[in-house]
Amino acid sequence: MSETAEHSPHHIDVKEFHPRAQAAIHNPKIRQNFRKAMDGLMTKRKSAFEGWDLETLRDLGANIRLRALANLPDLLEQLEQKLTENGIKVHWAVDGDEACRIVRDICKARDAKTVIKGKSMVSEEMELNHYLEEQGIEALESDLGEYIVQLAGETPSHIIMPAIHKNTDEISELMHEKTGTDLSHDVEYLTASARLQLREKFMNADVGVSGVNFAVAETGTLCLVENEGNGRMTTTVPPCHIAVTGIEKVVPNLEDVTALLALLTRSATGQHITTYFNMISGPRKPDELDGPEEVHLVLVDNGRSSIYQDDELLDTLRCIRCGACMNHCPVYTRVGGHTYGTTYPGPIGKILMPHLIGLDEGRHLPTASSLCGACGEVCPVKIPIPDLLVRLRQESVDGDKLHPAKVRGHGAKRGAVEAMVWKGWSWMHAHPGMYRFGTSMAARFRKLQPGQIGGWTQYRTAPKLAPKTLHERLKERGQ
């Protein structure tokens, strides 16, 4: 496995959630940028569904995803067969490292020096850019938001709007510093400058890399949803196109896509539809004058097949990556995406990432929620996110063997003191004499009770013990 070792991504420590959250809460700029953006997105989403029977549509969305998952292995085989018939080469990767190596090998075979990339969350999962740079291949993001984030040497803070944490001033300064554009508040000017810079890159790139929103097994079609046209450029101009996707993105029929697309764009940005809905079913044919000569699809597992084993956790795989759950999350809205330190932030990140990185590393994620339920309410495919959060919370402190754990690192959040307290608690409840003695002692010495009880009293006052136990009071009443 020496090849795995060469891929050594620069990690943000997920465990540092709390200090980062504190810092974000005290940063007025971050809070302002997110508040403004998320308020706007919530309003737009709401009006985009006006006149729709939203509940029925969400049921359909959930059923389409469940049906696809129920037939997942067959669908993947059908997809592979159709794509191959269409002239698209299919590759399989058990994890991100293998997926990176597959991309590298395709690039090497073409002697490629430069890669231009459309937005793809799976490639963030794989840390593909970093890997390619290590291999001496330049990887440039072509989505404006991703481009800005890349200039800043950062990672995306939102799955739909990567640069949402920055305001125009910050972006203007960044572009000025890195690309020499004039300092300007004019978004048109900044956008036009980026267009110019990237046009050159599109023309000269050897390979284009994109994600996939839906992969249709029936016709062997890869669907991409975007507004800018960078996705079309990336998949059309370079002579070779490599699409990367998680194995869960397959759906049986084109018809399924019509419903999912309606849900996706409205939930994400409140648009009825995006500017471009791009359906790719093959490389350039001999008589065609443009389009890539070669098209590849890399199917990435990276932990998905283990999520697939569990009936409840499986729901996570329904996700169509619309980002609505983060837009509506009171925690995300205040601390922003970088605080999580994970590829997928917000509610979906809190239930997806523990699978990918383990509960030991991601143990703060399931607790970073008020359990208000907003995420579950807006999710277009009805993923019961709050239920899954509770389940993962339980697994993260579960020290007993009652619930066979499914997620790596279960019990990681269980502290020694807490474990002892609970053990004592359950022992006392099993011994009535000790229980009565214990509670009456607690009532008698209640003045000694500490005023601060760890995290509990951070935002609440400590509960006070009653002067008499319930048993004693009932006895007095002669019952």
Next chain:
Amino acid sequence: MSSRDTILQRLRNRSGGNLTAPNCDFSVLERPDWPVSERIAMFEKNIESVHGEVHHCTEETWLDRLAEVLSTRGARNLLVPKEHEIGLKLRSAVEREDLPNLLIYDEPIESWQSVLFNDVDAGITSTRGGIAETGSLILWPTADEPRLMSLVPPVHVAVLYASDIYTTFHEAMQVQDWGAGMPTNALLISGPSKTADIEQTLAYGVHGPKELIVLIIE
């Protein structure tokens, strides 16, 4: 074992047992059978809301409208299809002085990429239909109308027959039987290229066309 087999085997031997597939009822996507005039109105309203520009024409008047639209933009040239009747009609109007230079995309992109990227002002394509509910154009690029025609020039003019406007994407797909087979590339285009990546401020023409002009032929 190959990664392919490892993954498929893990999925097939699922520890939770077999999953049952729920039924999918698509009737929520169905819409009443609106008359053409209403579909046109809805299409127009929706595509204009995303910065598309609509002109109502007939077979007789569309050339005039096109000439007008292009001259107000100062377009020096227009990329046209070679075989499609749109291209034929335009090329047969050579004597017209109000039309810009006509260019034909009849060579592989590699041989003239920098011209296309730097010197072409506008492109005109046909469409396979429109979708009223979302204000979308359906494009299936071909050898005659390659993919980049509707993407690279700063102005994209699309010709849409009013009779080809469907109410929903679902309806268009069913009526045109897309499941029977797809071209190498198919597209829904709804408005000009845009971004809101800089502080949610809309800007047009970030990578694709800055303007989308639809000539609806009734």
